Amino acid sequence: MTEIANVSGTAFIIAEFRAAENEQLQPLYLDDIVQLFLNEQTHQAAGEVLQVFPPAKDAIAIRTKYFDDTLSAQIALGCQQVVILGAGLDTRAVRKEALGVTYFEIDHSATLKLKAEVLQQHHLTANVKYIPGDYVRDDIISLLQQHNFNPDLLTYLLWEGNSVYLTKAEIITTFGKIRDYIKNFKFSFDYMSDRVIARTTGCQELNDYIDKFIEMGAPWLTGFADITEVAESLNLQIVEHFSTAELYQKYCGDRALESNLFDFYFLGTLEKVA
Numbered sequence: 001m002t003e004i005a006n007v008s009g010t011a012f013i014i015a016e017f018r019a020a021e022n023e024q025l026q027p028l029y030l031d032d033i034v035q036l037f038l039n040e041q042t043h044q045a046a047g048e049v050l051q052v053f054p055p056a057k058d059a060i061a062i063r064t065k066y067f068d069d070t071l072s073a074q075i076a077l078g079c080q081q082v083v084i085l086g087a088g089l090d091t092r093a094v095r096k097e098a099l100g101v102t103y104f105e106i107d108h109s110a111t112l113k114l115k116a117e118v119l120q121q122h123h124l125t126a127n128v129k130y131i132p133g134d135y136v137r138d139d140i141i142s143l144l145q146q147h148n149f150n151p152d153l154l155t156y157l158l159w160e161g162n163s164v165y166l167t168k169a170e171i172i173t174t175f176g177k178i179r180d181y182i183k184n185f186k187f188s189f190d191y192m193s194d195r196v197i198a199r200t201t202g203c204q205e206l207n208d209y210i211d212k213f214i215e216m217g218a219p220w221l222t223g224f225a226d227i228t229e230v231a232e233s234l235n236l237q238i239v240e241h242f243s244t245a246e247l248y249q250k251y252c253g254d255r256a257l258e259s260n261l262f263d264f265y266f267l268g269t270l271e272k273v274a
C-alpha cells in the first residue's frame with residue numbers, strides 16, 4: 001500500500017478521521033465505504049496525529065458534512081459533472097452517485113489505483129473517471145480534456161484538504177485556469193487562516209499539529225487573511241463562507257468545542273461571475 005508519508009499519505013490520515021464519525025451516536029454523515037481503505041498501519045498513523053491534536057477528527061467531520069451537503073445541493077440543482085481535485089480516498093462518487101452525473105477524480109496514480117482496485121474487489125461501482133496526475137505540474141485543463149470533461153456542462157468542483165499544501169501562486173493559478181475554462185461552475189474549498197501558517201494563533205497544540213505534518217513530509221505552506229480579496233482578484237463571487245466554528249455550532253451544538261482551531265479554519269464556495 002501507499003506509504004503514509006508526504007502529501008499523498010495525508011489522504012489515509014484524513015480517511016481514518018472521516019471513518020471515525022460513523023461511530024458517533026448521531027453521526028453528521030455516514031461513510032461506510034472509506035473503511036475499506038484502512039488498516040492497522042493507517043490506524044496507527046492517525047492515532048499518532050490525534051495524540052498531538054485531538055480536535056483534528058471533528059474538523060474533518062465538519063468539513064466532510066459541509067462538502068457532502070453542498071454536493072447534494074448542487075446535484076439537486078442539475079450539476080452534471082463533479083471534479084474532485086486531490087481526491088485522495090474521497091468516496092463521494094460511490095456514496096453520492098446520481099443519474100446523469102459524472103465524477104472526475106484527480107490525484108496521484110498510486111492512490112487512485114488503490115481506490116479503483118478496492119472498490120472493484122467489493123463490487124462497488126461509480127460513474128467516475130480517475131485522472132492520475134499532478135494538477136499543478138501537469139496542467140489541470142489538459143488533464144480534464146484528456147478525460148472527456150465537457151466545459152459547457154454545469155460543474156461542481158471540490159477542493160478539500162489541499163490548499164495548505166500548495167503555494168499561494170499555485171492556488172491562484174489553479175482557480176484562474178478553472179474560471180477561464182469551465183463555463184458555469186461552483187467551487188467549494190477549505191483553507192486555513194494565514195495566522196495558522198505564521199504560528200500566531202496562540203494555540204501551541206495547533207503548532208504541534210503543523211509540526212506533525214512537517215514530520216510526515218507534508219508541510220503547510222499557505223493560508224489566507226482575507227478570502228474576499230482573493231475572490232475579487234480572480235473575479236469570482238463568494239456564494240457562502242463559514243468558519244468551521246460557525247459550522248460546528250450549527251451541526252453539533254451539543255458537542256463541546258475543544259480547540260480554537262475552528263476560528264482559524266474556513267470553508268467556502270465560489271462561483272463564476274456571470
Ligand SMILES: C[S@@+](CC[C@H](N)C(=O)[O-])C[C@H]1O[C@@H](n2cnc3c(N)ncnc32)[C@H](O)[C@@H]1O
Pocket residue numbers: 007008009010011014015085086087088089090106107108111133134135136137159160161162165
Ligand atoms: C489531505 S489529502 C485530502 C484528500 C481528500 N480530498 C479528502 O479530503 O479526503 C490531500 C490529497 O491531495 C492530493 N494532492 C495534493 N496536491 C495535489 C496535486 N498537485 N495534484 C494531485 N493531487 C494532489 C494528495 O495526493 C492527497 O491525496
